[in-house]
Amino acid sequence: MTRYVGSRLLALLPILLGVAAVSFSLVHIMPGDPLDSLMDPQSTQAERDAFAAALGLTGSLPEQFFTWLGRVAGGDLGRSIAFRQPVLSMVVGALQNTLLLAGAAAVFGLLVGSVLGTLAAVHRGRALDRGVTGLSLIGLSIPSFWLGMILVALFGVTWQLLPVSGIGSGSGTDLLSHLVLPTLAVSAPVIGLTTRMVRTHVAEILEGQHVEFLRANGMGRARLLLQVWRNALPNVLTIFGLELGNLLGGSALVEIVFSWPGVGQLVYQAVTQRDIPVIQASLLLVGLLYVVINLAVDVGQTLLDPRRRSQVVST
């Protein structure tokens, strides 16, 4: 198992290099010269050269990339042009907020989706199943930012029940009350997808003859569902990991709607201000986190599934 995890970590290296290359290149393939939008049009060539050198924009593109990569490897992600402070602390702070929102939405979506999916599977073919499946389709189809705006209009403006902007004091019940609406908005597609996936997996397992054997031997419904869930767990874990990864970038529009100070909001601001170091660092860290979460899901799934575990041990 240790060898398996080691080999998977080694296999990450080229992926991480790719993530770094994409993060670096995206800024450079954007149309226009970044210096034009960042500098006073009246600035002299000497001032432009000095600014370009400070941003690491001198030399050929590969030279710029490896210089940037060397700095990044040493933990130096540069300074924000707009905020004039170290990028690392800005992005890490924003990433924590994004992880909080994505984590809350993934956990909430997974819990609700698992309950709905299991209910639909147990009552498969009946009205409850059709109703839940229809609802899940709606959840999947609704754009999160649109749902966010509806929630703001209803809970913030009309009923004035919950705060709709920022994270408040950032702790305790204040943070929780600020978290409710963005979590609901972000988790709608997660609930939809989880419901459908859990319904499919649980229904398939319930129809298996090994479950029929348990039923024929008098096992009660609660214990039976527990057994079924043990079988479904690796698949549910995969859904959770993929959703969490997707939400890191996918909740950006909702962050903007709710002024949630996460990476999405940060990148949005950085793009409008052409704050190159912030854009590069945000893309890089989100990409790294996405890759690491996927690795954790893969390893977790291998640990939970005896078939995969035995394959790993025997190779």
Added chain:
Amino acid sequence: MTGPPILRAQGVHKTFRSRDRSGRRHETAALRGVDLEVPLGGSLAVVGESGSGKSTLARILVGLDAPDSGTVHLDGVDFPASTGATRRALQRQIQMIFQDPYRSLNPRMSVRSALRFAHHAEQPGADADEACRTMMQLVRLPESYLDRRPHSLSGGERQRVNIARALIARPNVVVADEAVSALDRSVQADILNLLADLRRELRLTLVYITHDVHTVSAVCEDVLVLHQGLVVERGRAATVMADPTADYTRALVAAAPTVDRPLVTVRPTSPPVAGVPS
């Protein structure tokens, strides 16, 4: 008849209701007043083509489904109407060997866990490991297979594990629902011979559900022929298969593919070698 009936079904009806995509209701009468009786230690084959109601009857006999009307008595007790401790005691008495060896074992569980699970459900506190080893000998599998998981076993080996799992509960009645139809012809013969031997050794009562009329006489003494949920013929297996009186049975026997040699001549000479699928 070799003894008093341990399993008796009378006037069993079962109708399945469904709706198509346009919302129209459909009713399918799977069983229409089926009667059967199996004495303790006896064996009854239930024969019919696909859709004749065989599997529905099997599921009702083991308590997985309830009949719409009619009764099923197991050891003199109304099985579908039973509840609580009485029902659990009856469930211990009748076990099913399922059709699909690939779907009837939990892929997460080792053979040992599957057997222990079944053993514990029936006899909590008893020596499960000893019972597991005994069962592996009984179904002619090496003890080392106890630590394997279903995906590393062949279809025939899985079906032997299924048989062991059904027998570890020490049932009086075993219902084998198309237990060999998903297996190769040669493996079918092995499993059928094993079933016949176990029936003799353990004095089991066997209900053998099949569409394969050629295997009936090798496994069972009596036969019951089902057609569209109705019993069209019943009697001694050898007699009915050799000289069927109902048109449907005659058509069934005539339509069955023949094999080159009798099934009973194919017997395993030794337990399977570890790692080599049987």
